[in-house]
Amino acid sequence: MMVEKREDEMEASAAAIPPPFSSQIPSTFPLPGGFFDADGGDKGSVGFLELLGLRDLHQSPFLFELPRPTSAVEPPPATSDPPRLPPPAESSDTANFPATPSSISSSSTEAAVNAIKPAASSITNGDEGEHAKTNRTNKEEEKKKKGQKRQREPRFAFKTRSEVDHLEDGYRWRKYGQKAVKNSPYPRSYYRCTSAACGVKKRVERSSDDPAVVVTTYEGQHTHPSPVLARGAHQPLPPPPLVLSEPRPPPLGFGFPSSVRSKDVHLPLLGSYLPPPPLDFRPMTAPQPLMLTSDPTTAVATSGDPRHGCNRTAEVSIRDHGLLQDLIPSKIRKEEEL
DNA sequence: CGCCTTTGACCAGCGC
């Protein structure tokens, strides 16, 4: 319910564009009422990875440092959006957020800090093996201890246009549940990172509005390297984008284990707010992150209405810039192209 | 055999 509401909100905000994370998030992702019109018609062979911009990422790293067009491009809808932004407990966290899209997730920073701890503690308690068995008990205890409603990990919704529900992102996931959701003919699937110590979860559901759109919501932060990476299965990467040389790793990597960040040239910056780097080059059905927005607790990368996309241009765009294309508001891109 | 998905049941949070 609440979640639904929230997601409605976030989708709404996605549609309304100006992301709710007004003040503290310098809107590295301005989304000035524009769609990432990388949506194309004929991109069935475009991999998630590619879409996420593995290509030519280095060409425009600066794009991630888009000058906070915050005020200029996207007036914060502060009035319409409840001030749900967590009080910057992020003095450090947010500060750590480089002027990159990772800022987007900074809105969830507080939640991250607070929420991840319990999970981690339960793990570090040592009874990892029994964890599953005593899970409920532990949960109850934790709740009792907390004396408050359970805290959710920061979430990051990611809309992609894809025929497949479960997008490869370089990590291994185990499905642990599926639920029919209200107001949607499509079930929601729940996945958990298979890594024992990693509590990252993700939900995958199809948009009821547009069945072609898959909404993937990541929750939590990977505490381990991508299994794919670890295996060194793929080293297909272009020279690390300039940004990578930044000594300062994204603090709150959604899906990015800190240990991997430096290696993850793939999505150096995206990694901090996007799903883990899709390292598996399995041909996807053209998942397309098209638009970003966010909620205090949920940053959202959504795909815009396909009708807004310019198919041909999109194809070219993907070729030219990769994911950046998707992440950078078309408006800005146009300016660049001019 | 290990890992994964499926699926029904259970639980907690929230609104009324």
Place this chain on the structure above:
DNA sequence: GCGCTGGTCAAAGGCG
């Protein structure tokens, strides 16, 4: 307090 809904558990079964 009750009912609804989302989220999770865990047994069972499938697959490589």
